[in-house]
Amino acid sequence: MAKAVFTTKVSPVYDDLPEHRYHFPKTYLNQVEKAVGDWIVYYEPRRSTGDLSSTGGRQAYFATARVDRIIPDPVRSDHYYAEVSNFLPFTRPVPFREGGHTYESMLAKPDGSTNKGAFGRAVRNISDREYDLIWRSGFGHVIGLDERPRPAPDAPEEPWKPTSLVAEERAPFRFDIPEEQDRRIVEQLVSRPFRDRAFAAAVKDAYHDTCAMTGLKIINGGGRSEVQAAHIRPIEHRGPDSVRNGIALSGTVHWMFDRGLLSIDDDYAMLVARDRLPDTATRLLNADGKLRLPGRADLLPHPKFLEYHRREIFKG
Known part of the structure; x- marks a missing residue:
């Protein structure tokens, strides 16, 4: 087994749904086969679509997942799907290069x-050490390596720019990760409390700590948001x-x-279960x-x- 990077655009050319599957041509079959049973990171390139002139991509690693199996594309004989599980977005996108360090060694020339030749490959195998560095940088806030500052309730909102783990003084061992740590990382990635x-x-950051249905943004006296992250399709429903x-x-x-008294239409209009909620x-x-x-x-x-x-x- 070997870990890997899967590249997927904001508007994928292929039939990607990163939470569940990655669509790829036969060119990358060998690299993906090596990753079956192991973990990958998703990378979003600069181009947001198949148009060579498109821009807007973050040029960053944005999530991790585990590759479960490969199945042939039933329509295109030279294409395959990698089915994944345990998808989890990073709490901060991780640029491919920061703090003078390139996370994937193959992407940096001696000078x-x-x-660019290596960067042009949509699937790239990486070492456990490289994966661990990306993982730690992406989840630094969750594992206590990067604390997010919270403004006072009446302060104007500013975008958060977290400190890179690569440049973090508190992690002097960051480029010397022992092999046994890889096992601990996997244990955390499948742990429900960590997830x-x-x-x-990730959800609170995307919504700026604001309730999507009421517009309320409440920050408590300790500087913590009172908004909660809800699953649309429940985790117990996969x-x-x-x-x-x-x-x-x-x-x-x-x-x-969660109890089906409210839902959402495809145009993001709120749906209310009839005769089940009071006017208040x-x-x-x-x-x-x-x-x-x-x-x-x-x-x-x-x-x-x-739709699910x-x-x-x-219950509408």
Whole structure:
């Protein structure tokens, strides 16, 4: 087994749904086969679509997942799907190079320039050490290596720019990770408490700590957000820990959403179960009946998860 990087665009050319599958041509079959049973990181390139002139991609690693198996594409004979599980977004996107360090050694030439030939490969195998560095940088806030500063309730909102783990003075051992740590990392990645913390951090950040259905943003006296991260397709129904399967909701609204009293249409209009909620509850909701959503299209609730909630959870 070997870990790998899977490249996927904001608007993929292939039939990717990173939470569940990665679509790839036969060119990369050998690299993907090596990753079966092991962990990968997803990378978002600069190009956001198949158009060579497109831009807007973050040029960053943004999530991790485990490769379960490879199945042939039933329509295209020279293409395959890698089915994945345990998808988890990083709480901060990790640039491929930061602090003077390139996370994937194959992407750096001896003179410090970028190896564009290697970078052009959509699937790249990486070492355990390289994966661990990316993982630690992506989840630094969750594992206590990077604390997010919280403004005072009346302070103007500013974007958070977390310190890179690579440049973090508190981690002098960062380039000398013992092999046994890889096992501990895997144990955390499948741990429900860790995944809950990472999912909540990613969803709250995407929604700027604001309830999508009420517009309320409450920061307590300790500087912590009171908003909660809700799964659209529940985890007990095999829903992934993805921002696209999440929504930030206040406690009461989260309770109503989980019990099918509220749902969401494909145009992000709120749906209310008829005759099940009093007027005092519906008056909490945004007056225009629409969600308050993240600014990035790739963070919006995915239609597949919304459809599942309406079909299996909603009581309307």
